[in-house]
Amino acid sequence: MIRIARQLHRNLRAEGETAYPDECCGIMLGTVDAEGTRSVTELHPMLNARESGERYHRFRIEADDILRAERLATGNGLEIIGFYHSHPDNPAVPSDYDREHALPWYAYVIVAVEQGRARRVRCWQLAEDRSRFLRERMHTLA
Amino acid sequence: MPVTLLIPSALRSFTDRQATVRVEANTVGEALAALTDTYPDIRRHLYDDGNALRPFVNLYLGETNIKNTGGTATPLKDGDEVALVPSIAGGRGICGPAPDSRRVMPAPPAAEGTGG
Numbered sequence: 001m002i003r004i005a006r007q008l009h010r011n012l013r014a015e016g017e018t019a020y021p022d023e024c025c026g027i028m029l030g031t032v033d034a035e036g037t038r039s040v041t042e043l044h045p046m047l048n049a050r051e052s053g054e055r056y057h058r059f060r061i062e063a064d065d066i067l068r069a070e071r072l073a074t075g076n077g078l079e080i081i082g083f084y085h086s087h088p089d090n091p092a093v094p095s096d097y098d099r100e101h102a103l104p105w106y107a108y109v110i111v112a113v114e115q116g117r118a119r120r121v122r123c124w125q126l127a128e129d130r131s132r133f134l135r136e137r138m139h140t141l142a
Numbered sequence: 143m144p145v146t147l148l149i150p151s152a153l154r155s156f157t158d159r160q161a162t163v164r165v166e167a168n169t170v171g172e173a174l175a176a177l178t179d180t181y182p183d184i185r186r187h188l189y190d191d192g193n194a195l196r197p198f199v200n201l202y203l204g205e206t207n208i209k210n211t212g213g214t215a216t217p218l219k220d221g222d223e224v225a226l227v228p229s230i231a232g233g234r235g236i237c238g239p240a241p242d243s244r245r246v247m248p249a250p251p252a253a254e255g256t257g258g
Contacts, residue, residue, distance in 0.1 A: 058233035063200035079151040090234040098232035103152035
């Protein structure tokens, strides 16, 4: 399960709407407790590094940005909890392309944006055998 | 010689939640081999079925991404740190037209419209 503050959840949705019809993307930093529950405490919006003509259905966050985020997190006692992106005019369900480029443990949050309006927000985690994504419960905190 | 591998949070479940792993190695390839020998379950996430490093796995020696320069043949010296850093990619796939193509699509013929 991951926990996220309601305001950050709103921010996620707003980013998806702002980026529409392109995909937004970003990095989630946070903490992990002794039971393994992850809490998102910071969202770091990232530039979608894909070519402009591809951003409507693809996103990429460059390794340089991940390295910077990893160092920022470590310096603040946090970890990279996962990543978020939007699916314009498509459901908040991971694609095969998402799966091929994923790692286990990370939380992958997808915001479905229909005609510019954010709809469902879902969280997923890659199975350790890489065969599929598993739905992960997302608890929104007041 | 002793070198240190920096493990991304996603893969720490395979290294007993350790963010760093010290190994003996003379090259980056040897360091990765030592890592996967010690923690074999990490291997499938670093390498594909053809034994090639997965495209999204990057290797940093200091500030330099060496994946496409020296790669795994890069020599290491005592005390070097090699960071394993994923690049993250994804997206909804290839279903559906691009927004631009939707914009230039002609309006549907009246017979296929909503009528009324």
